[in-house]
Amino acid sequence: xxxxxxxHCPCLSTxxxxxxxxxxxxxxxxxxxxxxxxxxxxxxxxCNQCVSVEVSSYYCPNCLFEVPSASVRAEKNxxxxxxxxxxxxxxxxxxxxxxxxxxxxxxxxGSVNEGPYILYCNHCxxxxxxIGITFEKPTxxxxxxxxxxxxxxxxxxxxxxxxxxxxxxxxxxxAASTTAAASAALARDIPGVGKYNPLARSTNNRGYGxxxxxxxxxxTEYRSRSEISQAAGGGELDVELMNGLEEVDEVASLDQxxxxxxxxxxxxxxxxxxxxxxxxxxxKRCPACTHILIxxxxxxxxxxxxxxxxxxxxxxxxxxxxxxxxxxxxxLLKRNLGKSVSAQAEEPSVGMVAGRSYEFQLNLTxxxxxxxxxxxxxxxxxxxxxxxxEGVSPEKAKRPPFAISLPTTKFPISPFAEAWEYEDDExxxxxxxxxxxxxxxxxxxxxxxxxDGRARPKTVGVLERKANKTVVGGEIVIGKEAQGSVKFNMxxxxxxxxxDPAPSESGDMDGHNARAPEIKTFSFYTVVDLGPIIPRxxxxxxx
Amino acid sequence: xxxxxxxxxxxxxxxxxxFIETDTGNKVSRRATIAGPQNIILGGKTIISSGAIxxxxxxxxxxxxxxxxxxxxxxxxxxxxxxRPPYKTYRGNFNYYPMKIGDHVHIxxxxxxxxxxxxxxxxxxxxxxxxxxxxxxxxxxxxxNTVIPPNTVIPALxxxxxxxxxxxxxxxxxxQDNVEAHTKGYYARFQPG
Numbered sequence: 054x055x056x057x058x059x060x061h062c063p064c065l066s067t068x069x070x071x072x073x074x075x076x077x078x079x080x081x082x083x084x085x086x087x088x089x090x091x092x093x094x095x096x097x098x099x100c101n102q103c104v105s106v107e108v109s110s111y112y113c114p115n116c117l118f119e120v121p122s123a124s125v126r127a128e129k130n131x132x133x134x135x136x137x138x139x140x141x142x143x144x145x146x147x148x149x150x151x152x153x154x155x156x157x158x159x160x161x162x163g164s165v166n167e168g169p170y171i172l173y174c175n176h177c178x179x180x181x182x183x184i185g186i187t188f189e190k191p192t193x194x195x196x197x198x199x200x201x202x203x204x205x206x207x208x209x210x211x212x213x214x215x216x217x218x219x220x221x222x223x224x225x226x227x228a229a230s231t232t233a234a235a236s237a238a239l240a241r242d243i244p245g246v247g248k249y250n251p252l253a254r255s256t257n258n259r260g261y262g263x264x265x266x267x268x269x270x271x272x273t274e275y276r277s278r279s280e281i282s283q284a285a286g287g288g289e290l291d292v293e294l295m296n297g298l299e300e301v302d303e304v305a306s307l308d309q310x311x312x313x314x315x316x317x318x319x320x321x322x323x324x325x326x327x328x329x330x331x332x333x334x335x336x337k338r339c340p341a342c343t344h345i346l347i348x349x350x351x352x353x354x355x356x357x358x359x360x361x362x363x364x365x366x367x368x369x370x371x372x373x374x375x376x377x378x379x380x381x382x383x384x385l386l387k388r389n390l391g392k393s394v395s396a397q398a399e400e401p402s403v404g405m406v407a408g409r410s411y412e413f414q415l416n417l418t419x420x421x422x423x424x425x426x427x428x429x430x431x432x433x434x435x436x437x438x439x440x441x442x443e444g445v446s447p448e449k450a451k452r453p454p455f456a457i458s459l460p461t462t463k464f465p466i467s468p469f470a471e472a473w474e475y476e477d478d479e480x481x482x483x484x485x486x487x488x489x490x491x492x493x494x495x496x497x498x499x500x501x502x503x504x505d506g507r508a509r510p511k512t513v514g515v516l517e518r519k520a521n522k523t524v525v526g527g528e529i530v531i532g533k534e535a536q537g538s539v540k541f542n543m544x545x546x547x548x549x550x551x552x553d554p555a556p557s558e559s560g561d562m563d564g565h566n567a568r569a570p571e572i573k574t575f576s577f578y579t580v581v582d583l584g585p586i587i588p589r590x591x592x593x594x595x596x
Numbered sequence: 597x598x599x600x601x602x603x604x605x606x607x608x609x610x611x612x613x614x615f616i617e618t619d620t621g622n623k624v625s626r627r628a629t630i631a632g633p634q635n636i637i638l639g640g641k642t643i644i645s646s647g648a649i650x651x652x653x654x655x656x657x658x659x660x661x662x663x664x665x666x667x668x669x670x671x672x673x674x675x676x677x678x679x680r681p682p683y684k685t686y687r688g689n690f691n692y693y694p695m696k697i698g699d700h701v702h703i704x705x706x707x708x709x710x711x712x713x714x715x716x717x718x719x720x721x722x723x724x725x726x727x728x729x730x731x732x733x734x735x736x737x738x739x740x741n742t743v744i745p746p747n748t749v750i751p752a753l754x755x756x757x758x759x760x761x762x763x764x765x766x767x768x769x770x771x772q773d774n775v776e777a778h779t780k781g782y783y784a785r786f787q788p789g
Contacts, residue, residue, distance in 0.1 A: 088768045101768075114751045114763065117733075144745050144760040175727070176745035176760040332751065332763075347769055354752045356717070356734045356772050363770045383606055416605075 056413070058371040059083035060364070061542075061578035062100035065340060070432070071578045074540035083580045086371075089364035090346040092339040098364055098577055104337040104346060111331045112353035115145050119353040120331060131328035135194040139174035140309055140324035146172040148191040151182070172326055183322060195328065217275050294319060369427065369466065369547060370418040373581055377411060378404075404587045405539065410530040412513075413583055419466040419521045425549040426463040429525070432542035432578070454532035457541055460514045460525055463548075469521045531586055539583040546576030605781065609789030614646060623786065628673075637666035639699060641783050645675040654681050654692045664692070668699030668716060670779040676706040682728035682746075693729070700779040704740065711744075715752070717775040735771045739764070 061071040061083050072079040081102075090099045111120045113132035124133065137146040151171045170188040172181040181187065188197050203209075298304065305321045312327060337347040348360040405411050419425050516524040529539065550570040615623045622638045625646040630636065632652030644650070650673070655662045664681050673679065681695045697714040704722030711730040714720075718732055721740030728746040732738070736750045739757035750756055753771060755764045 087770045087774050112751070114754070115749050117749060117751060142760050143762055145748060147747055174745075175747065176743075354733050356752050358769060361769060363768075363773075365770050365773065379606060387609070 056373045056375055056581070056583045057085070058373050058415075059580050059582070060086050060089055060098065060368065061580065062089060062098050062103065064100060064103040071542055071580070073432075074542055074580045074582075075537070079580070086365050086368065087363075089368075090337065090339075091362050091364040091367040092342060092344055092346060093362060094342045094344045095339060096575065097339075097341070098368070099339055099346060101337075103340050105340050105343070106335045106337050108333045109336040109349050110334045110351065110353060112334070113329060114332045115329050117354055125331065130331050132331060133195050135192060136329040137172055137194070137326040138329050139177060139179050140305075140326055141179045141321070142174060142177040144174050144176040145329065146174050146181075146326055148188065148194060149173045150191075151187065181326060184325060186326075214275070291319060366420050368575075368577060369420065369425065369545070371545070371579060371581075372416040372418075373583065374414045374416065375405070375411065375583060376414060404584060405529075405531060406587045407531050407535045407589045408533040410528060411583075412526055412528050414516060415525045415527065415581075417466055417523050417525065419523075420469055421549055422468050422470070423549045423551065424465055424468045425547045426465045427523075427545060427547040428461070428463045429459050430461065430544045430546075431457045431459055432544055454535055455539055455541075456530045457527060458513055458529075459527040459543075464515045464523060464525065466523045467518065467521050529583065533589060535586050536588055538585040540580055543579050543581050544576060545579060546574060548572050548574045605785060607785045607787045607789065608782065609787060612788035615788070621783075632664060635662060635664040637663055639667055639669040639671065641669050642667050642671040642673075643783065643786055644673045645677075645705070647676040648673045649678045649680075651678075651680045654683070656692050656694070663694055665695045665697070667697045668701065670700045670776075670783055671697065672702045672779065672782060674703050674705035674707060674722060677703055678708045679703075680708075680710050682710045682712050684729070698734070700776050702775075702779060702782070710746075717772050719775060735767065735775065737767055737771070 063071075064082060071082055074083075084100050088101055090104065091097070092099055108122075111122065111125050111130075112118065113120065113134070113136055115136040116132065116134055118132070118134060120128070120133070135148060138144070139146050148170050149172075151169045170191045172186070172188075172194075174180070186198070186201075188194055190197075294304075303321055304319055305324055309321070309324055310319070334349045334353065335347075336345060336349060338345050345360050346362045347358060349355075350357050350359060415429075417427060513526055513528050516526045518524075531539070549572070551573055610623075614627065615625050617623050618638075620638070620640040622640060622642045622644070624630070624638075624644045625648070627646035628644050628648040628650070630644075630650050630652065632655065635652040635655055636650060638644075650665060652664045655664045665679060667673070679695065681692045683690065683692045685691075693712055695709075695712060695714075698716030698718070700717045701714055701720070702718075703709060703720045704724065706722055707720055707724040707726070709720070709724075709726045710728045711726045711732055712728070714732045715734035715736070717735045718737070720726070720738045721742065723741045724738055725743045726732070726738070727744050727748060730744055730746065730748045730750065732750045733752040735753045737755045738744065738750070738761065739755065741759075742757050742761045743759035744750070744756065744761040748761065750761075753767045753769075755767055756762065757764045
């Protein structure tokens, strides 16, 4: 499992502190950065679960035809043209001319054959001859099948239901001749008269209304067209079918049968091709301020957006790397140089062993056009039940005990700019803690040269800076009896100077650009997952 | 250019003698089999790995110069890939159709591609089979080991997997930027070593 960093979305909850990561339910609130949005009005992160979604347009995933919303309802959310799905393998069907009887070549014969057309699946080789559907022309297949569909039992039943409820609704609409506004006005003026809510009336067939209500009766009872007990399939018929089975494949799988809303025959040879359901393009809004976050373009296959407020344009991206894993991979690469992919040696599973300490590196990328100063801090996990020390008993140690050390001071990250602007920045280093810096070399991991008696490379602190990325190192010490995976919440807060004059300072009309730089701070939580811990017992077994 | 990469983004090394670099930045492996190179267009900064087979010789009958396969910029054709233009027999005539691939397309290793059109920012996994006359629109992602039957249409921003390839999910809106950064970063890290 590669180490990863996921971002927390508070999802409109009042506390912005995320749940501790050892709880399994916490994975609900953490998302990868590329799925998150950012609302500029509320200055908050939004995720796919809390945004409100509206459909912007519909299209067929096969013919890519954009269906206007009016026809969508008429066609029951399916493609009205020639798009069908194979009932066997769910692949799209092609309309091909049927085999001429005397030819023994493949499907597409040489002669121009205007004969009947059939549907053919080019993956599982199912064709519609098996159920006896052929067409006269290769276009307008949906229209040709229309009469079959209309006479299907479920659509007849649906029409009957619609007629029944239509009559009922028309009746209730007549009774609801007063509008909601008028009744609200009445309720204000005359105390004691309840508000007349037309919505509540039509769904409830008991007379719930106060005054102004004509006591509408219950609905007339509905008699369905066919009794359920006599519906196709089920009961004795099924038993006979099973008795006469020769191959398991003759019975349609559940997957193939539950698409339709009506009980259908259980045999695979009775499965009908399905019209392809439409896909939609969605636009998303912030739940709090209803600002539009995502608004796609009208063209169904265009990938551009009119409005695109994604979080990766506002929040710094964080990638976590474990250097010892990477070094193992590099050695592997060097050994594999020149070999093909299939001949490469297998990667050894390198992980973190309990009882040791490892360093990890965080690579932060600044997406803004202004430099930012970032401060990281690890959230302390309060585990009230288990004692928070090493060597805790295994069944309580759902939270593996480990200690994280991160640089605590702020560090800057350069702004995002074009590549050619970065010539000066390449060899910049930050000097942190008490360690003395090294002379300018290429951007590699520095090693301190025993200036203060320590031969260890500097691991905690800012390691390198290049362009708009900064690498920060941290260390983790894993307890001896630790198990599970290493996950910790990290609070990232950054400040940036925004050059835009705030609206309240609009009186500041100088000749030059009104640079009233206000320092804005934003903070968000992330969960850093460094991967599973290899318990020490396993390592001992290898020896 | 070596040595200026960040330590968290290691270079992807290749042996210098193996790749030919053109003046537009394309890096073509000498061990790739390129048939009919005069009919193949590479957009620039495209990497063709060793063992890839690109059939530019299967061209449509007809006079004049025909482009059989065209690739965009920052593309990557993985090792052992086979790229063959699709063919059809229509009304008695057998013909090959040109294959157009957009920019920022990464094709995984050992994949067989016979699609007619691949859009931009598409990511195709390894060991896939893309059937003939498939249309893959922009920013699609095809998982590893997928078999896409012929004449499939893969809409934009979709994730397909399985055999036959089925729609799995819609990709997030920032996919185009991510794929672009990934392909550009890959090319920048692809260095002789």
